[in-house]
Amino acid sequence: MPVVDLATVSIRDLNRALHNLPENTNETGWTICNPGGRHSIAAGVDAPIDIEIDGHVGYYCAGMNKHAEITINGNAGVGLAENMMSGIVRVKGDASQAAGATGQGGLLVIEGNASARCGISMKGIEIVVKGSIGPMSAFMAQAGSLVVLGDAGEALGDSIYEARLFVRGEVKSLGSDCEEKVIGDEERTILSGLLGRAGIDVSVDGFRLYGSARRLYHFHIDNAY
Amino acid sequence: MCGIVGLFLKDRALESRLGSMLGGMLEVMTDRGPDSTGFAIYGPGTESGFKITVRGKNLGGLADALSKALGVAVGSVTRDTHLVLSLPRHAADKARDWLAAERPDVAVTGGGRRIELYKEVGLPKQVVSRFGLEQMAGTHGIGHTRMATESAVTTAGAHPFSAGADQCLVHNGSLSNHRTVRRNLEREGLSFTTDNDSEVAAGYLTWRMQEGDSLSKALESSLETLDGFYTFVVGTETGFAVLRDPIACKPAVMAETDRYVAFGTEYRALVGLPGIENARLFEPEPARVYAWERH
Numbered sequence: 001m002p003v004v005d006l007a008t009v010s011i012r013d014l015n016r017a018l019h020n021l022p023e024n025t026n027e028t029g030w031t032i033c034n035p036g037g038r039h040s041i042a043a044g045v046d047a048p049i050d051i052e053i054d055g056h057v058g059y060y061c062a063g064m065n066k067h068a069e070i071t072i073n074g075n076a077g078v079g080l081a082e083n084m085m086s087g088i089v090r091v092k093g094d095a096s097q098a099a100g101a102t103g104q105g106g107l108l109v110i111e112g113n114a115s116a117r118c119g120i121s122m123k124g125i126e127i128v129v130k131g132s133i134g135p136m137s138a139f140m141a142q143a144g145s146l147v148v149l150g151d152a153g154e155a156l157g158d159s160i161y162e163a164r165l166f167v168r169g170e171v172k173s174l175g176s177d178c179e180e181k182v183i184g185d186e187e188r189t190i191l192s193g194l195l196g197r198a199g200i201d202v203s204v205d206g207f208r209l210y211g212s213a214r215r216l217y218h219f220h221i222d223n224a225y
Numbered sequence: 226m227c228g229i230v231g232l233f234l235k236d237r238a239l240e241s242r243l244g245s246m247l248g249g250m251l252e253v254m255t256d257r258g259p260d261s262t263g264f265a266i267y268g269p270g271t272e273s274g275f276k277i278t279v280r281g282k283n284l285g286g287l288a289d290a291l292s293k294a295l296g297v298a299v300g301s302v303t304r305d306t307h308l309v310l311s312l313p314r315h316a317a318d319k320a321r322d323w324l325a326a327e328r329p330d331v332a333v334t335g336g337g338r339r340i341e342l343y344k345e346v347g348l349p350k351q352v353v354s355r356f357g358l359e360q361m362a363g364t365h366g367i368g369h370t371r372m373a374t375e376s377a378v379t380t381a382g383a384h385p386f387s388a389g390a391d392q393c394l395v396h397n398g399s400l401s402n403h404r405t406v407r408r409n410l411e412r413e414g415l416s417f418t419t420d421n422d423s424e425v426a427a428g429y430l431t432w433r434m435q436e437g438d439s440l441s442k443a444l445e446s447s448l449e450t451l452d453g454f455y456t457f458v459v460g461t462e463t464g465f466a467v468l469r470d471p472i473a474c475k476p477a478v479m480a481e482t483d484r485y486v487a488f489g490t491e492y493r494a495l496v497g498l499p500g501i502e503n504a505r506l507f508e509p510e511p512a513r514v515y516a517w518e519r520h
Contacts, residue, residue, distance in 0.1 A: 036493065036496045037491065037492035037493035037495075037496050038493065039493075056492055056496075056506075058491060058492060058493055059491075075492070075506060077476075077478075077491065077492055078476055093506075094506070094507075094508075096476070096478070096508060097473070097476070097508075115473075115508045116472075116473050116511065134473075134508075134510075135472075135473075135511060136472065
């Protein structure tokens with residue numbers, strides 16, 4: 001099983017090796033050590049492999065991920081798993097701004113807190129945050145689910161199109177056109193499934209659901225300045 | 226873009242390593258700001274002494290001429306294009322007046338009891354080595370690697386900016402109302418030497434502190450006055466503070482241990498610090514002032 005030490009191997013060489021893996025590769029378990037906050041670690045992976053990163057990573061880690069299961073034993077910088085297509089990305093620590101931005105699929109699990117703009121413009125990704133999320137999260141969210149066990153910062157779901165935002169803690173404020181919804185059986189099932197996949201054993205009771213009020217779908221003269 | 230670093234030591238045992246720690250952090254930020262580099266170091270100072278850092282050509286003989294003109298002893302240390310003049314505190318204003326009148330070719334980068342402030346165009350590694358930052362000692366320091374956006378790539382446009390004794394500021398971002406704020410501050414008697422937006426921010430904080438605000442209070446009032454996006458790291462003789470704009474436009478990460486508080490635009494800049502693996506890492510929240518004071 002390959003072990004890549006980023007103290008001696010460049011990010012470019014690492015990512016090239018990962019990109020060159022065929023779909024049916026036998027090298028399915030990768031360990032990356034000494035990430036040292038470097039950017040773009042394991043970005044653009046397109047193979048069903050497991051990657052474990054021991055330490056903190058910089059910007060855009062696991063960006064555009066497809067099929068891979070990537071675990072970060074540390075914190076992640078800006079744009080973790082941005083535009084993820086599928087697979088699982090799990091960060092054991094905190095994630096910086098814009099985690100899961102524009103993600104189209106897959107599951108992103110943040111075991112610590114996520115800062116501002118978590119899930120901005122999410123397009124189908126599923127994000128589960130054990131801690132709290134920062135302001136302006138799920139801004140212009142289009143599809144997918146965001147589950148937060150802690151609190152949400154200001155302007156949650158501002159200008160949201162569609163997407164389910166489950167929050168167990170306090171929401172500091174809702175953004176424009178975001179409103180609380182009634183949780184039905186369908187949403188409970190979805191939430192329960194997400195918590196199960198994220199490996200979190202808490203009751204679905206106690207979560208509140210937020211989503212789009214759909215008042216911004218069409219031009220309305222009262223919304224113009 | 227731009228990269229900012231800051232280091233505020235709690236453990237006196239680290240003071241001799243301040244320069245080498247800060248220099249290492251600056252070098253990592255090269256990608257974010259290859260145009261120019263600057264830093265301020267709060268080193269040793271005396272109760273009755275005052276240091277003025279000047280930058281320019283033909284600096285040999287400047288200390289002697291100043292000493293002769295003012296009738297006081299003036300010490301000097303040359304570091305590349307900069308000269309640090311040491312003189313009695315009571316002669317500081319006269320020295321500035323003399324420099325302005327007799328040596329208009331020389332720029333004063335900063336002055337105070339403890340601050341020394343260096344800036345030059347060039348890659349961080351080169352600038353750090355030219356000034357010998359690695360050998361400098363002190364209690365705290367801030368640094369900046371610049372990718373110019375609002376004004377030209379010149380040494381004068383490099384950070385940090387200092388508008389008051391022992392005060393300095395580095396800025397990552399871009400202010401949109403700096404011309405208005407500049408005009409208002411000029412009416413209050415402040416003057417500026419560049420077209421740079423960050424110099425206006427430094428001037429604003431200095432003005433607020435002159436009016437009696439604490440460093441924290443001055444930063445809080447800047448949230449009302451300064452428009453645009455910014456992450457500021459500010460140093461005073463005994464203090465160190467951080468502020469991000471209300472939407473936290475620019476990245477920032479901090480590390481705190483029993484021995485130091487460190488700021489970096491990116492976590493990468495903090496990787497080489499001692500004990501970083503056990504530090505409390507956090508991102509400063511938007512519109513919240515973080516300040517540390519040395520007692």
